Amino acid sequence: MPGGRLTGEERRHIATWLAEGLGYTEIGRRLRRPASTVMREVTRNGGPEGYGADRAQEATQHRARRRKEVRPATAAPPVPDAGHGRDPQAVREFTESFTGLLAGQGLPPMVSRVLACLYTTDSGALTAAELVERLRVSPASVSHAVAWLEGQGMLRRERTPGARRERYAIDDELWLRSLLAAAQMNDVLVAASQRGAEVLGATTPAGARFESSVELLTLVNESLRAVMEQWRLRLAERAADTDTGTGTGTGTA
Numbered sequence: 122m123p124g125g126r127l128t129g130e131e132r133r134h135i136a137t138w139l140a141e142g143l144g145y146t147e148i149g150r151r152l153r154r155p156a157s158t159v160m161r162e163v164t165r166n167g168g169p170e171g172y173g174a175d176r177a178q179e180a181t182q183h184r185a186r187r188r189k190e191v192r193p194a195t196a197a198p199p200v201p202d203a204g205h206g207r208d209p210q211a212v213r214e215f216t217e218s219f220t221g222l223l224a225g226q227g228l229p230p231m232v233s234r235v236l237a238c239l240y241t242t243d244s245g246a247l248t249a250a251e252l253v254e255r256l257r258v259s260p261a262s263v264s265h266a267v268a269w270l271e272g273q274g275m276l277r278r279e280r281t282p283g284a285r286r287e288r289y290a291i292d293d294e295l296w297l298r299s300l301l302a303a304a305q306m307n308d309v310l311v312a313a314s315q316r317g318a319e320v321l322g323a324t325t326p327a328g329a330r331f332e333s334s335v336e337l338l339t340l341v342n343e344s345l346r347a348v349m350e351q352w353r354l355r356l357a358e359r360a361a362d363t364d365t366g367t368g369t370g371t372g373t374a
Contacts, residue, residue: 126181127154127158127162127181129174129178131152131154132162132174132177132178133174134148134151134152135148135152135159135162135163135172135174136172136173136174136177138151139163139169139172145157145159145160145163157221157222157225160225161221161224161225162177164224164225164227165180165224165230166180205243212241215241216237216238216241219237219240219241220233220234220237221233223236223237229266229269231258231262231263231265231266232266232269232270234256234258234266235252235256235263235266235267235270235289236266236270236275236276236291238252238255238256239252239276239289239290239291240291240295244290245290245291245292246279246288246289246290246291247288247289248286248287248288248289249263249264249267249286249287249289250286252267252289267289270289271289273299273302274298274302275291275295275298275299276289276290276291276295277289277290277291277292278290293356297349297352297353300345300348300349301349303345304342304345304346304349307338307341307342307345308342310334310338311334311335311338311339311342314331314332314334314335314338315331315335317331318331318332318335
């Protein structure tokens with residue numbers, strides 16, 4: 122299987138096959154590349170409808186030049202928290218991989234970098250200046266990414282008592298809120314699909330298609346909400362166990 126960066130020829134193949142309607146899995150099979158690699162390439166360069174081979178090649182070369190210009194000779198590890206015996210290189214490689222995974226899920230590149238940086242930090246909270254320093258990007262880039270994440274409910278602003286600067290923080294309910302947002306969107310789709318079935322007629326092929334969508338999305342939402350409730354109960358049980366353990370100070374050796 123080929124390794125390294127995509128070549129210009131591979132990008133031209135991707136553009137051609139996207140135009141033919143092929144999916145990421147089939148394109149990856151033809152290129153002998155992981156489907157996730159193809160997905161990240163297309164997502165960061167205009168998406169399936171706007172992807173262009175020459176433009177993608179130029180953008181990649183531009184990003185490479187910028188990295189060379191701004192990256193110091195000895196870059197600091199992305200998670201410099203001390204006292205845990207971590208391998209800085211392993212942390213750096215994992216952070217880059219996790220960033221790519223987030224981008225492959227459809228998050229904008231800078232948003233993915235900011236979220237990964239926060240997520241791999243023990244405190245889960247950093248100031249804008251700290252994000253700029255760790256990511257080696259402009260304050261404006263961080264500001265736009267933070268605004269996007271805040272708008273999606275994926276981080277919050279907090280101010281440490283006695284400190285002047287705000288910090289941007291995530292918590293353990295990040296993915297819970299993401300699931301809730303997905304369930305709410307599914308509710309909207311269910312309502313629209315029900316209306317579509319009524320307008321088109323449930324006994325027609327098009328109407329039956331909408332009826333099927335209603336059934337599937339309803340099952341998905343029932344499962345999502347059951348999982349979220351189960352997770353809340355589990356968190357409550359953990360909190361109760363912790364309070365009991367610290368409150369009584371008892372236990373057996």
